[in-house]
Amino acid sequence: MTSTPPTAPPSNDHRSDGGDAASGTSRAARARGRVRGLVRRGARAAARPGTWRRGPLLTASALLLGLLMLLHGQLPNGFGNLGSLVETLLPWFGGFVPLLLAAALWRRSPATVVALLLPVVAWVTLFGGLLADKSHAGGDLTVAEQNVNAGNPDPAGTARSLARSGASLLALVELTPRATADYERGLAGTYPYHTVQGTVGLWSRLPLSDTRTIDIMDFGPLAARKPAAAKLTANRALRTTVATDRGPLTVYVAHLGSVRVTPRTGFWTTSRDIGVQALAAAVAADPSPRVLLLGDLNGTVDDRELGGLTSQLRSAQVAAGNGFGFTWPAAFPMVRIDQILVRGLTPDSSWILPATTSDHLPIAARLSW
Template identity: 75%
Template sequence: MTQTLSPAQTSDDRKTGVAAWHARIRRAVHAASRPESWKRGLVLAALALLLGLTMLLHAWIPNRGLGNLGSLVESLLPWFGVFVPLLLAAALWRRSASATAALLLPVVAWVYLFGGLLGDRSQSGGDLTVAEQNVYAENTDPAGTARDLAAHGADVLALVALTPEATPLYVQALASRYPFHTVQGTVGLWSRFPLSDTRPIDVVDYGPLGATKPSDAKLAVNRALRTTVTTDRGPLTVYVAHLGSVRVLPAKGFWTESRNLGAQALGRALAADPSPRVLLLGDLNGTLDDRALAGLTTQLHSAQDAAGDGFGFTWPAAFPMVRIDQIMVRGIRPESSRVLAANGSDHRPVTAALSW
């Protein structure tokens, strides 16, 4: 038998609930006003302040002598916000007014740094759609990955981490959609529009041995290219890059030397390029908060930051935690940017609509 509550009973229940919340708030305020509540949890308060200062002053954390600790912190910076609810739960359990108040600093710091990335910043329209993916050297179904990418309908598609065995499969699967393409070593570009003036860009990739690139060294396998795409709206200079990997090693900490050297080389190439409209597509093996990529971020703007939806994490594909696959522009405007679903690679693809 179902009992129907009268409007009067419903109103009484609501008043009772509101009164209960008011009582809880009064008890919390009363507890916080006690001197002992400010003396409890001083360690938690110190941790909260340290968390906030770390986020605000991350650029002051040194790399040299600390295993690139500064770059490691900057790579994971958005995730520092996870510690706020953990510390808040501990502060409430300890009934510590000092720890609760100290948490205002990390909250303000996180909102200041990343609040602008919350929500959808995209606009409709665009003159050109582009996409990029690290297709994973050990991909077991490269043809399937290629078909999935072609179905999204990008006008220009960049692929990195190509292997000699898989490249012909990508070429065959993408041929009907893209009549023009170039592959330079392990990076390639497929386009609906003609390509010209294509050449490799010399970026370094030594394993985690920390070797320094000799001044006259040449790459055994190329990992970056530059080309011109002749679009309906005019020429567009496109760079495709796959910077060196990073590793966390017991003896070296956060090892980034190969990636850093590649970023510097790519930054010099971009600085010397007089093209008015430039597009960079690639796996940079670093987030744009990492100071090591400053040579790129000072010259180009992120499509995801300008016109994305959320943080745009791309790796690992199963549970993305960092955005290391980038679409960056100069002289053109991103209208929208998004991360696509996993399709067989360990990276998720990214796409953006751009306007002249």
């Protein structure tokens, strides 16, 4: 007896494919319809009388925010150094944009949404270039700097971490006599040459010569503004010459005076500003074709009061960094007050080193002739 094999049921694959395609087309059509509906409803809402008058305070705030960022240089410094304070925190003003946008959407204020274009354009114009990675390969010399914090609980550990940075030149500021011994022991195996002048020091793989201190708290006509307490201040700046295979390099290491924000004085920067002008005068008078400044300047390159230095020297972070490179406070960095500035050298890259037990993050850069 011969059995007949069962006949397979007819395939419905082509029907399934067609159904899926039709379903996908239908979903896309519905999505387009919803978008068109939203646009029509938005257009009708915008055309209603009074819609553009919603949220006048929000609209005014958006415009003022944009003008503040665009015209920050016009803010006076006569009252509590307001201009310098705004310029120090200027990148963070962009954080008000999403807050105002959320409020505008809640109030259904199209005027505020349009007004927010001004601060967005202003912020991108000022800081958009910092967001791109401008580093590139190459570099003849790697340098690093850190404010190691006078109250650092583990200077020996900080020294071990910095010794692994790969830098040929390492500048440390806010040294104390007791901690300096720890840094000298911890860095001796990596850096055969070093100099410490007061609270600042430079460790080097290359020979140093012609080292001297710079009084950044008492300079010419600025001496009258020198606070009485500053007479006891230890030296906070040095100048030295590094012997490289490409010729001599002049290096400055500095820790400018601290700044304070108080209800009575506002943004107090007197000792720092004296130091900026003294250091700027020393750099201007220096005949060296190649100059490197490493240190905690207690100010950002956007602060007008640092103009005496930033008009002569380039910021490695601005020229070859990736992002803002904030350094302080280490737990939640908000500003970059530690700087690597150069003249006669080309920054190839700039970056933040791993955190130590200091309240500042260490920074590094690769430079080429």
